[in-house]
Amino acid sequence: MRILGLETSCDDTGVAVYDSDPVSGGLLAHKLYSQIELHAEYGGVVPELASRDHVRKLLPLIKAVLTESGLKKDQIDGVAYTAGPGLAGALLVGAAVGRSLAWGWQVPAIAVHHLEGHLLSPMLENEAPAFPFLGLLVSGGHTLLADIRGVGQYHILGESIDDAVGEAFDKTAKHLGLGYPGGPAIASAAKTGQTGRFNFPRPMTNRPGLDFSFSGLKTAVITAADKTSLDQQDIADIAAGFQEAAIDTLLIKTQRALAQTGYKSLVVAGGVSANELLRTRLGQIAKKEGLRLYFPRPEFCTDNGAMIAYAGAQRLAAGQSEGLAFGAWPRWKLDDLVKI
Ligand code: KG4
Ligand code: ZN
Numbered sequence: 001m002r003i004l005g006l007e008t009s010c011d012d013t014g015v016a017v018y019d020s021d022p023v024s025g026g027l028l029a030h031k032l033y034s035q036i037e038l039h040a041e042y043g044g045v046v047p048e049l050a051s052r053d054h055v056r057k058l059l060p061l062i063k064a065v066l067t068e069s070g071l072k073k074d075q076i077d078g079v080a081y082t083a084g085p086g087l088a089g090a091l092l093v094g095a096a097v098g099r100s101l102a103w104g105w106q107v108p109a110i111a112v113h114h115l116e117g118h119l120l121s122p123m124l125e126n127e128a129p130a131f132p133f134l135g136l137l138v139s140g141g142h143t144l145l146a147d148i149r150g151v152g153q154y155h156i157l158g159e160s161i162d163d164a165v166g167e168a169f170d171k172t173a174k175h176l177g178l179g180y181p182g183g184p185a186i187a188s189a190a191k192t193g194q195t196g197r198f199n200f201p202r203p204m205t206n207r208p209g210l211d212f213s214f215s216g217l218k219t220a221v222i223t224a225a226d227k228t229s230l231d232q233q234d235i236a237d238i239a240a241g242f243q244e245a246a247i248d249t250l251l252i253k254t255q256r257a258l259a260q261t262g263y264k265s266l267v268v269a270g271g272v273s274a275n276e277l278l279r280t281r282l283g284q285i286a287k288k289e290g291l292r293l294y295f296p297r298p299e300f301c302t303d304n305g306a307m308i309a310y311a312g313a314q315r316l317a318a319g320q321s322e323g324l325a326f327g328a329w330p331r332w333k334l335d336d337l338v339k340i
């Protein structure tokens with residue numbers, strides 16, 4: 001089955017074709033158009049601008065992906081689109097185009113949960129994880145640990161009660177004048193910073209449980225930054241201290257969740273999973289504790305069409321599909337998904 005996948009939930013227009021044939025299949029083509037430049041001058045995503053840009057870019061990108069895959073439109077067996085969670089207007093662009101194309105081509109359509117796409121994204125790699133495993137999802141909108149037993153079987157063990165970790169990176173970077181998106185900007189500034197100079201809190205690690213909180217850390221960083229007129233070195237030192245605290249917090253909770261579930265496989269996905277410090281530290285833990293560690297390739301850590309095509313293919317193969325109506329669910333809960 002060859003599935004066209006569309007991702008438009010935030011500030012990336014992603015399109016891909018995935019072939020589910022176990023022998024000849026795999027990812028046939030994918031393209032991404034990032035709106036970073038469009039939003040950079042505002043220091044964050046402007047929803048209305050995002051929707052309009054998806055309208056401009058989606059159809060040309062679909063044509064380009066079909067050309068790259070060498071497929072004609074009548075060789076596509078289904079269309080998957082992100083239907084939530086995300087920005088309502090942006091989601092509606094992908095949902096409207098995806099549902100309409102499927103109707104025009106007389107193939108089934110499937111609405112995909114964005115976080116399911118992220119969590120299954122390591123399955124696109126040669127060394128794919130096998131169920132069950134622990135999932136750590138770290139993105140701009142979400143931070144959560146989940147017990148994952150199969151497609152659609154996600155039991156949330158803990159999540160952020162306020163800011164997502166990526167959001168904390170973005171807000172901290174904005175305050176330090178490092179630009180948008182903040183994750184890569186903080187990581188790069190931290191390279192020349194001294195880790196030990198600013199010792200920021202590791203929120204909620206001194207009490208039991210697997211929930212996260214990042215708004216206090218962000219505030220501690222902003223307070224420290226406001227105390228002095230910052231030079232380049234101060235900014236680098238604060239960035240290093242913040243990154244260390246944020247990653248440490250993720251590691252403490254992840255190790256706790258591994259102990260609680262007894263799982264020896266860990267999948268890490270979402271934009272922040274591109275972070276080098278997180279990858280290095282997790283690699284060290286994995287080596288020490290005999291853990292199997294799975295990440296998506298770096299370009300599929302952030303939003304992309306490939307993960308949506310893959311997740312959609314699993315659901316279509318199980319016989320699920322949408323009626324003729326379409327919708328977008330900006331606040332769709334991950335544990336409400338249908339099991340397959
Ligand atoms: O998964 P994603 O593309 O979008 C959401 O679904 O939210 O994640 C975007 C987030 C942004 O907050 C961005 O700053 C963060 O991922 N990010 C990083 C890195 N690359 C992207 N955070 C830390 N280190 C990175 N290298
Ligand atoms: Zn995402």
